[in-house]
Amino acid sequence: MWRRLGALIRKEFQQLLHDWPILFILMWAFSGAIYVAGHAVRIEVNNYPTVILDMSRSVQSRELVSLIRAPYFKIVDYASNDDEVVRFLDSGKASLAVVIPPDFERSVVTGSGQFQIISDGTISQTSIMATSYIAHIAGVYNLQLMTQRLGVTPQEMANIPQVDARIRVEYNPNVDNVWFISLLEMLNMITMVSMLLTAAAMVREKVYGTLEQLLVSPLRPMELFIAKIIPTVVIILLMSLVSLFVIVQGIFHTPIRGSLLLFYSVMAIYVFSVSSLGLLVAVFARNLAQAMMTLFLILMPMLFLSGAFTPPESMAPWMQYASLVSPMRYFMDFGYQVLFKGNGIAYVWHDILGIFALGSAMFALSVWGFRRQLG
């Protein structure tokens, strides 16, 4: 049995290694594509494009404007009238406008100062964050004014009952999104490639008619399946090493805290189980186009339910249940816990169990489907 399997695996490897466009694309998927995705989010939370309309042009208004600054805000321009502000917001060149009325200076002195912010609510979450930063800035400005006015000395400040919340962000002290996205993109690629690559290898045999030859050989379906999956597992392991060390850790400085041995052994099981799912689809598809479309239909919800778009605890109940049958949910949790938090097996055993159980079920299902379709 091992000799037969060995020969078949060798054939699969040869086929894969001769297909240099695919190898090139895979290289890109595991390096360039991750870099491109990571670069985008690097700047996402910062530099919120802001336009200022300062009709007061006073010391007070300038003081206020000086607080609106990088890294949160980027002042794209100073408008001179309302129409300009509207144009900036309409065209999307600015997403936030700060409008300071002409009587700002006088009203601040009397304690009834007001200024207006107009926020583009299209991207609601970001827009709420931006306005809450402005509210915070207004608070700081108020505190400055009040202490000036009351003539409070720093010593007296120490005698005011206040709670100082010292926030420490565990695992990612600067809340750098790129650490998250670069790993996410890698885990996505692992999932996508293991499914598509294996399915394509199987459909190709069907379309070219070479599957019949394999069927009349003394190979058993089980062996055929394992031989189709092994090259995918190996190539993904190698490629993901590149992305992990060169891109994720090398370029983006994402800390890898956990055991690589643990990560890679579970990843091998994961790739195996997702590949089985690819094979299952390939067994029933009539041509590659059909197989690819079906795989997309499966992949999209999987990526979506993985917990990367919406954290699992914020999902609607139906989504939480649906995500239980997606191996990716367990793999994402596992990947972040091990690589990023540095957790050991004591924290991730249930993820491993989930991947293993779903993987065996899918492998059994695809062997059954194969026998039914072609046996």
Place this chain on the structure above:
Amino acid sequence: MLDRSLAIIRKETRELLRDPIYLGMAFVIPVVLMLLFGYGLSMDVKHLPIAFVDHERSPYSRDYIDSFVNSDYFDFIGLLDDPEQADHWMRSGRARVIIDIPPDFGRKLTSNKPTTIGVTVDGSFPTRAGVIIAYVTAINAQYNERLLSNFASQLGRSGQLRAPVQVNTSYWYNPTLESINMIVPGMMVLILMLFPAILGALVVVREKESGTIFNLYASPVYRWEIILGKAVPYITVAFLDYLIIFAMSIFLFQVRFTGSFWVLSSAALLYSICTIGIGLLFSIIMRTQLSAMLITFLATVTPAFNYSGFLSPVSSMDQLGQFIAHLIPATYFMEVVRGVYLKGLGLGFFWPNLLALTIYTLVVYSLAWSLLIKRIR
């Protein structure tokens, strides 16, 4: 002259209709994606599990804890005694934020002294961490305001501590701040990028794999007739997908729609022609279906998702980011879609975008045209 193109169109259409599973998928997948993202993608981070390590256990510390428990954002999951257990909860993800209250919390506040609490936030999901920080800061600030006004009235100086400056906030374009108004039109842009491109990517390369491409090479048709004939049926499918997505956005998701359907539709048609063209281009370059498909996927999805302005405004990106953003058609279409849906802008505002899309389309098809010849010879 158009006869030959028409013949190819007829042949492609028949091929599409003969594979009902494939054709069905072309309509089912966009619908499924819309349903998933429309109903499932929640940008509102709520129900964050919060735990407290209360070293004081006094009415003061309890009062402080209550200010968090009573908010919608946090789900109280427990009061812990030792920091080791807190570490365990943080590691396992059971708690996403843990607040540590010192043993002299109430004593300091009652003696009019500032005190410090420790807040530990799980940073493994940065967006969530950012939101947690914003919520904690806001709740803490409210608590401080209460402390301060109590303090001021003790001193009989409450009038002087009123904040001299107020902020008036108004939200334009999406006044209710519903994320569905952002997600559904955004998804239209992404789906019409990815999906037509994938459909187009298989068209030519499929014939290469099965060898029937030589029939086309040998037949007396011009290159542009082949491209036209191959593209038209798929552009029709893509445009039908657009109409379905549009109907879903209005009738199912009831997205705010303030602009003109005709402006949106003409931009969508142009965009579909463009994205089908991108697929065709890869289909002409690559030699296997799998490679054509993978490269199309990589070249369309990741850039469109990250750079089109879907999740963050293009103008907040750095120079390289803005450059990439303007290299992809999704950015131009995103501005039109959001502008029509939410901002109610007219054609006068969009002609630069439509012009950019037209130029883009022309470039893509000329490239496809010029690369097709190499294979014939």
